[in-house]
Amino acid sequence: MKVLVAVKRVVDYNVKVRVKADQSDVDLTNVKMSMNPFCEIAVEEAVRLKEKGIATEVIAVSIGPKNAQEQLRTAMALGADRGILVETDEQLGSLAVAKILAKIAEEEQPQVILMGKQSIDTDNNQTTQMLAALAGFSQGAFAAELTVEDGKATVAREIDGGMQTIQINLPAVISADLRLNEPRYAKLPDIMKAKKKPMDTKTPADYGVETASKVKTLKVEPPAERSAGIKVGSVDELVDKLKNEAKVV
Amino acid sequence: MSILVIADHHNSDLIPVTANVVAAAKAIGGDIHLLVAGADCQAAAEAGAKLDGVSKVLVADNAAYANQLAENTAALVATLGKNYTHILTGATGNGKNFMPRIAALLDVEQISEIISVESADTFKRPIYAGNAIATVQSEDAIKVITVRGTSFDAVADTGSASVEAISEVTDAGLSSFVGEELAASDRPELTAAKVVVSGGRGVGSADKFDIIYKLADKLGGAVGATRAAVDAGYVANDLQVGQTGKIVAPQLYIAAGISGAIQHLAGMKDSKVIVAINKDEEAPIFQVADYGLVADLFDAVPELEGKL
Ligand SMILES: Cc1cc2nc3c(=O)[nH]c(=O)nc-3n(C[C@H](O)[C@H](O)[C@H](O)COP(=O)(O)OP(=O)(O)OC[C@H]3O[C@@H](n4cnc5c(N)ncnc54)[C@H](O)[C@@H]3O)c2cc1C
Ligand SMILES: Nc1ncnc2c1ncn2[C@@H]1O[C@H](COP(=O)(O)O)[C@@H](O)[C@H]1O
Numbered sequence: 088m089k090v091l092v093a094v095k096r097v098v099d100y101n102v103k104v105r106v107k108a109d110q111s112d113v114d115l116t117n118v119k120m121s122m123n124p125f126c127e128i129a130v131e132e133a134v135r136l137k138e139k140g141i142a143t144e145v146i147a148v149s150i151g152p153k154n155a156q157e158q159l160r161t162a163m164a165l166g167a168d169r170g171i172l173v174e175t176d177e178q179l180g181s182l183a184v185a186k187i188l189a190k191i192a193e194e195e196q197p198q199v200i201l202m203g204k205q206s207i208d209t210d211n212n213q214t215t216q217m218l219a220a221l222a223g224f225s226q227g228a229f230a231a232e233l234t235v236e237d238g239k240a241t242v243a244r245e246i247d248g249g250m251q252t253i254q255i256n257l258p259a260v261i262s263a264d265l266r267l268n269e270p271r272y273a274k275l276p277d278i279m280k281a282k283k284k285p286m287d288t289k290t291p292a293d294y295g296v297e298t299a300s301k302v303k304t305l306k307v308e309p310p311a312e313r314s315a316g317i318k319v320g321s322v323d324e325l326v327d328k329l330k331n332e333a334k335v336v
Numbered sequence: 337m338s339i340l341v342i343a344d345h346h347n348s349d350l351i352p353v354t355a356n357v358v359a360a361a362k363a364i365g366g367d368i369h370l371l372v373a374g375a376d377c378q379a380a381a382e383a384g385a386k387l388d389g390v391s392k393v394l395v396a397d398n399a400a401y402a403n404q405l406a407e408n409t410a411a412l413v414a415t416l417g418k419n420y421t422h423i424l425t426g427a428t429g430n431g432k433n434f435m436p437r438i439a440a441l442l443d444v445e446q447i448s449e450i451i452s453v454e455s456a457d458t459f460k461r462p463i464y465a466g467n468a469i470a471t472v473q474s475e476d477a478i479k480v481i482t483v484r485g486t487s488f489d490a491v492a493d494t495g496s497a498s499v500e501a502i503s504e505v506t507d508a509g510l511s512s513f514v515g516e517e518l519a520a521s522d523r524p525e526l527t528a529a530k531v532v533v534s535g536g537r538g539v540g541s542a543d544k545f546d547i548i549y550k551l552a553d554k555l556g557g558a559v560g561a562t563r564a565a566v567d568a569g570y571v572a573n574d575l576q577v578g579q580t581g582k583i584v585a586p587q588l589y590i591a592a593g594i595s596g597a598i599q600h601l602a603g604m605k606d607s608k609v610i611v612a613i614n615k616d617e618e619a620p621i622f623q624v625a626d627y628g629l630v631a632d633l634f635d636a637v638p639e640l641e642g643k644l
Contacts, residue, residue, distance in 0.1 A: 098464070100599070103467055103598055104464045104467050104468060105467075106468050113463075113464060113467075113468050125580075180445050181436070181445065181446070182439070182440060182443075182444070182445050182446075185440060204580065205580055207464070207465065207579065207580075208463065208464055209448075209463055210448065210449065210462065210463055210464070210465070210579065211446075211448050212432050212436070212448060213436035213439070213446050213448060214436075215436075216406065216433065216434070216435075216436035216437040216440070217436045217437065217439065217440035217446075218440075219406075219437060220410060220436075220437040220438075220440035220441050221440050224510070225407060225508075225510035225511045226406050226407065226433075226437065226511075228406065228432070228433050229429070229432075229433070231573065241514065244433075245429070245573050245574070246429040246430070246516075246574070247428055247429035247430070247574060247582075248516075248518040248519060248574055249516065249517045249518040249519045249572060249573075249574050250516070250517045250573070251403070251513070251515075251516045251517075252513075252514040252515045252516070253403075253405065253511050253512065253513055253514055254511065254512050254514050255510060255511040255512075256509075256510050256511070264573075264580075265563060265566075265567070265580065266566070266567065266573060300445060301444070301445060301474060301475040301476045302445045302447065302472050302473070302474045302475075302476070303472065303473050303474075303475070304470050304471070304472050305458065305471045305472065305473055306470070306471040307463075307468050307469070307470050307471075308468065308469050308471070309467075309468060309469070310462065310466055310467065310468070310469050310605075313605065313610075313624050313626075315623075316610070316622075316624075316625045316626035316627055316628060317626070317627060317628070318617075318622070318627075318628045318629070318630065319627050319628065319629050321629075322629070322631075322636055322639040322640050322643060323643065325611065325627055325629055325640065326640065326643045326644060328627050329588070329609070329611070329627070329644075333588075333609045333626065333627075335531075335587050335588040335608070335609050336555065336588065336644055
């Protein structure tokens with residue numbers, strides 16, 4: 088079976104972004120960009136499915152600027168067989184991304200589509216569930232454990248009160264939570280090999296997807312700052328402050 | 337305007353966040369209906385009928401909705417939702433699971449985790465782990481929105497809405513429930529607690545987390561943790577506070593052995609009073625702490641527990 092894995096190019100998770108002075112967006116000039124950490128976990132899981140002999144081919148897809156090639160090459164260095172870049176300089180909403188991925192799923196007919204739980208830039212947590220809806224597939228969102236056999240997937244999911252296990256039909260769209268696995272690092276020889284793996288470049292128009300979003304960003308502001316606190320010298324002083332100043336105990 | 341709020345519940349009771357979501361619906365303004373989709377969920381429906389501002393509770397009581405499987409809940413709301421201008425639910429594990437599926441079936445975008453209502457079509461929401469706040473305006477005919485509970489004060493339970501059964505049932509047949517492992521705890525629910533005591537990697541082991549539990553119990557609070565503490569197996573995943581865990585905003589948040597990574601701060605920096613206990617005086621957590629104590633947590637936490 089084929090496995091599709093969606094990877095997004097985002098600001099590196101170590102970067103603390105700043106808002107532009109004109110409040111139009113955050114400032115990403117000269118900021119380090121990486122693969123969304125949840126997508127790394129998704130790629131790792133896809134590669135493990137291949138290593139277990141369940142997947143025959145792993146196809147990595149990214150929708151974004153030309154430079155998203157870098158993240159596709161990373162996915163290929165980690166074990167994906169080929170890449171599809173859907174190039175656009177627009178910032179697409181999750182619905183448009185899901186529509187493009189649904190078209191690719193129609194063409195490629197994967198049995199499992201692996202995604203990240205959440206993009207750490209928009210913090211949307213939507214695309215997996217939207218893609219599952221558009222394709223008419225089942226969904227296993229926030230996966231902490233995945234088993235694929237006999238045309239079904241069993242997914243242990245992180246839920247608010249603990250863990251839930253569900254069984255879902257294939258094809259399915261599954262999103263990786265933090266504890267699904269620990270992604271490997273790409274080795275130098277694999278990075279070299281990845282440069283020769285095939286990569287198709289497409290545009291949203293190739294898939295007939297309208298990219299304009301009905302949701303407009305009017306303004307981006309910094310969050311309210313907390314006023315600076317104090318250091319206390321002892322537990323006694325802390326207890327006194329909590330009782331008599333903050334009055335929270 | 338007509339607003340459908342999808343209740344978060346455990347069939348036998350309503351999860352408190354629903355009262356916060358109704359508050360967001362009231363801020364939008366209009367007729368508010370509450371949907372309780374579950375199995376044997378009459379008790380949750382009755383609790384919902386008391387929420388101030390709700391005019392009608394719709395109850396879809398069927399085995400297909402017992403475990404809030406996304407495929408079934410979404411199919412139901414995609415039909416029902418066409419009659420509304422807004423569909424809201426909490427940005428909880430359940431809401432995050434089914435809501436985008438509903439949005440896609442209705443061919444509209446979802447606006448995730450709003451923290452304020454500016455007008456019926458304009459909302460604020462955090463992005464980049466809360467390092468920026470975006471104001472967004474939606475032109476979609478139906479606005480599908482998840483709400484950050486801690487950003488809205490819960491409505492009172494002084495209402496008396498009518499309750500109406502929905503007979504339509506959809507079992508998409510795509511998924512089935514196998515089992516659940518729920519953490520049993522007498523402590524208050526993390527996202528609704530007035531006091532949260534969290535431990536990080538500095539606590540060192542599952543056994544040593546005991547001192548965190550003791551302090552929380554002394555204060556009648558909930559226990560939280562960082563991703564590092566969860567990954568290391570000190571505590572269960574449902575205690576993770578942060579960008580990709582739970583969002584908390586208690587009266588008092590005590591962070592012990594936590595460095596203060598942006599992903600953790602994203603989940604707790606709206607707390608009213610923050611206390612940090614860390615042996616490294618340079619730890620970034622001190623930048624958001626109202627009261628910082630540079631100390632070994634194994635001395636300070638038990639001492640604090642004893643003196644409170
Ligand atoms: C995609 C992604 C999502 C993430 N989501 C989350 C999230 O939701 N929530 C979250 O918390 N993290 C999240 N993280 C992880 C985050 O980046 C940090 O790695 C994590 O918060 C660090 O946890 P910590 O503070 O417990 O550990 P550390 O950073 O290792 O800090 C431990 C601290 O304990 C102190 N310490 C050690 N011993 C003692 C002692 N005896 N007494 C006092 N102090 C002591 C040390 O000085 C240090 O400051 C995420 C990361 C990624 C990449
Ligand atoms: N532009 C994109 N290109 C490829 N995959 C994406 C893109 N946007 C979102 N995804 C996938 O959807 C997941 C969830 O993203 P989001 O819904 O934006 O939080 C990500 O982890 C990716 O797997």
